[in-house]
Amino acid sequence: MMSLGLQIQNCLLVTDENVGALYQADLEKAFESAGGSFHSIILPPGESTKSPRQLERIYEFALSTGITRSTPVVALGGGVIGDIAGFAAATLLRGLPLVHVPTTLVAQVDSSIGGKTGLNHSTGKNLIGSFYQPRMVCADFDTLRTLSDREWTSGMAEVIKHALILDINFFRWIEEHIDGIVARDYKLVPAFVACAAAIKCEVVSADEFESDHRMILNFGHTFGHALERSLGFKSITHGEAVAIGMKAALHLSVLLGNKIELDRIFSVLSSIPVPSIPDSISIDNLCLSMTTDKKRTALRLRFVVLSGIGKAYVTADVPTESVSEAWRRALAR
Ligand SMILES: NC(=O)c1ccc[n+]([C@@H]2O[C@H](COP(=O)([O-])OP(=O)(O)OC[C@H]3O[C@@H](n4cnc5c(N)ncnc54)[C@H](O)[C@@H]3O)[C@@H](O)[C@H]2O)c1
Ligand SMILES: [Zn+2]
Structure with missing residues (x-):
């Protein structure tokens, strides 16, 4: 931090229990x-x-400690802490320097990179937020050792997503090492975390404010967010929802005429255990839930699909029936 000219006295550390x-x-x-x-x-x-309530707590606490505009905010934790501490840093005194110390796989390969910060609103996820770049991201791979198996495999969903959207060579590497990755062979961690993080950096550097290209990072997320919302953000992790969402997006890719090696991709995705989705969550409701996703444009939803492994594109030209059919196939109903 000192080499970046950041003070190290009286920093504000935000973490979870x-x-x-x-x-x-x-x-x-x-x-x-x-x-x-x-x-x-x-x-x-x-x-x-x-939540706004926890944000208010950060504001109260920060202002009670006598922060100045050069007080760094250090976000120690997963994506939840990174997102809310990042938003607090963006807004306190019109912006304090932000340092991410990500401790989950999701945070190390995804949420700490790219400058999206924010919180949820009762009507939806991540509806309040800002783009605010950290001054530094400091990831210690050893912290991943204490993650639960469920958080580990959830993080793998984002790693696989990065390979699928942009890098067939990385996908091949994952295919070759999938058993070791699932078994948490820590010798593999530096290679795949660095590669997945580099892909995220490449995409956000090309389109920081998500006008177009950056949207490919949402592969599986329009479907996944609908699932999370329908399940009330309980009983499924974000990564599990994205894993199912990617299956739906892959089926959609095929329904739109793309030739995709589904079996090959599904054999990698099947290493992520996902909860079964109760029949009470109907396909119609899932489709409806998608239309309240903030990533829609005007009246039309935009979808990220693949034309092949490592080749993602965004399209708004998607018949409603294809979306329902993609859900049906992904949930095997
Ligand atoms: N800003 C972005 O670009 C971006 C990208 C992806 C996801 N996100 C957001 O990130 C959040 C999900 O992040 P997450 O999956 O890291 O969840 P999280 O922050 O909730 O962490 C998951 C759980 O693991 C625990 N934990 C964290 N690090 C640990 C460690 N090293 N050892 C043991 N336990 C640990 C946490 O306390 C928590 O219970 C979502 O809110 C999502 O919207 C943001
Ligand atoms: Zn995600």
Whole structure:
């Protein structure tokens, strides 16, 4: 941080209870040994923390510690902490320097990169937010060792997504190493985290404010968000929803006339265990739920589909029946 000209005294550390219990003391020691210090606020874990109420808590706490415009905000945790702490950093005193210390696979390959910050509103996910780039992202691969298996495989969904949208060579590498990745062979971590993170960097550098190209990162997400919303953001993780969402998006790709090696891709995706979706969640409701996704344009939904492995494109030209059929095939109904 010092080499970037950031102060290390009186930083504002934002974390959650789980991550704080595991890593806050280590970080504190590291800061102290360099002559730094921080005030910390510890939020409850989970998606519901991305709320106006918790944001207000960060504001209150930060302002009570006497922050100045050069006080760095250090976000220690997964995507939830990164998103809300990032938004707080973007808005406190019109912008404080932001440092991400991502501790989940999702956060290391995805949410800490690209500058999207935000929170949820009762009417939808990530509806309040801003683009605000971190000054630094510092990922320690060793923190991934304490993730639950479920969080691990959920993160794999975003890794596989990055390969599918842009990089067939990376997809081949994943195919070759899938057993080791699932078994959490940590020797493989630097290679695949760095590769997945580099793909995200490449896409957001080309289109920082998501006018077009960046949308390919939403592959599987229009479907996945509808599932998360229909399940009330409970009983399914974001990564699991994206894994099912990618299956639907792949079926949609085929329905739109693209020639895709479905079996090959599904054999990799099947390494991500997903919960079964109850029949009470109807296809009609899922389709309806998609139309309230904020990534729609005007009246037409835009979908990210593949023309092949590593080749994603965005289209708005999608018949409603194809969307229902893609859902039906993905959920095998
Ligand atoms: N800003 C973006 O571009 C972007 C991209 C993708 C996802 N997201 C957001 O990220 C969020 C999901 O992120 P996530 O999957 O990291 O979830 P998360 O932050 O909720 O973390 C998942 C769980 O793992 C725990 N945890 C975190 N690190 C740990 C560690 N090292 N060891 C043990 N437990 C640990 C957390 O306390 C939490 O219970 C969603 O809100 C999503 O919208 C944002
Ligand atoms: Zn995602």
